[in-house]
Amino acid sequence: RRKTFPFPPGPKKLPIVGNLFHMPKKGFVWLEYAEMCRRYDSDIIHLSALGNSIVVLNSARAVNDLLEKRSSMYSSRPSTTMLGELMGWESGFALRPNDDIWKAQRKIVTQAMPPTDPKRFHSKQLSGTHDLLRALPQSDDVMKSLQTWAAKFIMDITYGIQGDEAKLYLCTAIETLNSIAVAATPGAFYVDQITILKYIPEWFPGASFKQKAREWNKLRVKLIDDPYLVTKARLAAGTATPSLTSLALEEIDHTQDVAHQEEIIKLASVTAYGGGSDTTVAYLGGFIIAMLMNPEVQTKAHRELEKVLGPGDLPSFSDEPTLSYITAIVREVIRYNPVVPLAIPHLLTQDNIYKGYFLPKGSIIMPNVWSILHNEEDYPKPELFNPSRFLDAEWKLNPNVKDPATAAFGFGRRACPGKHIAIASLWITVASILACYTIEPELDENGKPIKPKGEWYSGPTLFNHPLPFKCRFIPRSRDMEASLGVSLS
Template sequence: MGDLHTWTTVLITDITYGIQGEEAQPFIKTAIEAVKSITIATTPGAFLVDQISILKYVPEWFPGAGFKRKAREWDLLRMEMTEDPFRVTKERMVAGTATPSLASAALEQMDPTKDIAKQEELIKAASVTAHIGGTDTIVATMGGFILAMLMNPDIQTRAQHELDRVLAPGDLPTFALEPDLPYVQAIMWEVLRHQPVVPLCFPHLVTEDDVYSGYLIPKNSIIMPNIWSILHNEDDYPDPYRFNPSRFLDINGRLDPSVKDVLGPAFGFGRRACPGKELALASLWIRIASILTCYRIEPEIDEYGNLAERKAEWYPGLTMFNHPLPFKCRFIPRSKDIEVSLDMNFT
């Protein structure tokens, strides 16, 4: 999904550090590799030390201690991703050439009477967290959307009919039209529900004794809410393993407020809920609506001119980040305004 990674990383780099367009290119590879390392490292059971904790005391050369070498390599990636773009933002602020960003706004609001170095470290940590959090999640969700359209041509057709009714020929969707496109909205919600990007919520610490369904959860327990289970509950979402945006609509084709909200579980809980939720939703909606307006997503054609089999495969097992396995498709322009057909290889 190289194109999606580049597209998303450029956007997040601009928002976080004010580094725009081509200037963001040097930071893209590091960001993508760093996010991949986090995906692997946070997968339960990815390394033997997860089951045999005593391995954390063995030297790096010892059999079974490969995780230590990986950790050292990944720590260098983390430092590079944390330090380099932040340094560019600071240098541009000194030169008076910085564009507005999360990092520049926070630096401008530092309290000169308090520890400057400590404040900068906090801003640096918050910035890189926002950068990481907004990259792979959007890429995985967009990959899931494209794959869902490939596998469900009837749903894609219905969404495009809705767009064609609302948009004038040659126009692109805008946020002002969002209320007039309930089926497009329902597709976005179903993408988030059907294959949640974070199937297991990040660990939370229980701050006081609690009882759930008759089970005591003691204070200081570490819990990981099962988002996958919540979003596949048959009582809330009948036939939950079927990709069906219509589940969010009433008989008149309007959004049905009685259907359980997917955004709460999809974006986390409590104080640790995703702070970039609104940005993510806006970004996803405009991308989904724009792609459906401009292109028809179709299977690739083999060497004999036949359409390839429509096939959907996802990363095996319950991981921290969920994403589709590599797949191929074609983007067919829906109008003469879109100049060429795009063959895209999602790897």
């Protein structure tokens, strides 16, 4: 088949190393892939690196044709040595190949968070958001505060562990999430390219990655076990608040192997915990930066909120249909700087032909979410942050403009199972921050506003996130203080 059908276009391959030296190594890699696709005038390109076949899909059409319509063969995951094998994350379902354990873990999450019951976690989302509102004015480093808050808030949704008690697990959780971010960075560890290195002993010069992997694996195991055991004990005592883990434990079939089912629940819970934390943080950071850079958007949002809410009222989920501009801001934040811009790579499990091109079994498939969400046809002037693009002349959501969530949360059988809960969390948080505060730039020593830079991490990463920044949250009314029960100034 390879003789009859060529590979998709791409840079010329060198003997043995293939395109190793053409692979984007730094900067925003999704932009480099988009540029490569422009250069070869194709929405599908092929590269190879040390024998690995890599296919980049740069349009909604190609992604839909392959990852959605041919999902059965495009939905596995490539193996990763450092993160998956040595640190142990391949046992969790985000990095697992398509097997029965992946299916069982995924089912646990989709049953606990079904899109058909969006209200299930509303009260937790609301109280988590109010905690954040209280914390923001004290924040010196917005991204750090968001990360601490999310680690706590998602602990409640995943395990039902709340308030100060969640602090017991925060250190492990944050260290674990940071270790994932480091290990998932392309090129961070040679062992991902030269897998044979995984066999060298820890004491061997240059093998410090093995020690790191061992320590990070320990953290993973601690994060899997500790909160899980608390939830299990609470459920037995009848004191558990509903959470992903408690709901799954209630569904255990006692006529089957209980230990096996518990293992699946533990892995599903910790994977959901990992999947939901830093992604939400990066989008909220992106939202705050967007408000600093586009004050006119913030003013419009304040006007809409004033029309709908009474003085001192905080938004609730029931306000969503009347707060179209807030929904439009959330959509634009999701579109403008997608936080997982190449999704999580998929693996093709059979040889396949597409548009006359040969795509070999074992190819790593990278959907370029950023390109899809910055495509001029769907989103004219995509480089502008413009929430109004989602509204019609009557200020209602325009159904003809594609909701960016259709791409930002991935595709086919691997699409994010936390999508609905994540969008709801973003919506209530964005609405509440804007209802409560005006977000303003930090002041310099002379009391003058410092022009916000709005910088995003530009090192090699598959996870797009803002760099640390400072800003001020100015309370909009004293009535809010009464609603939240604290002094915000």
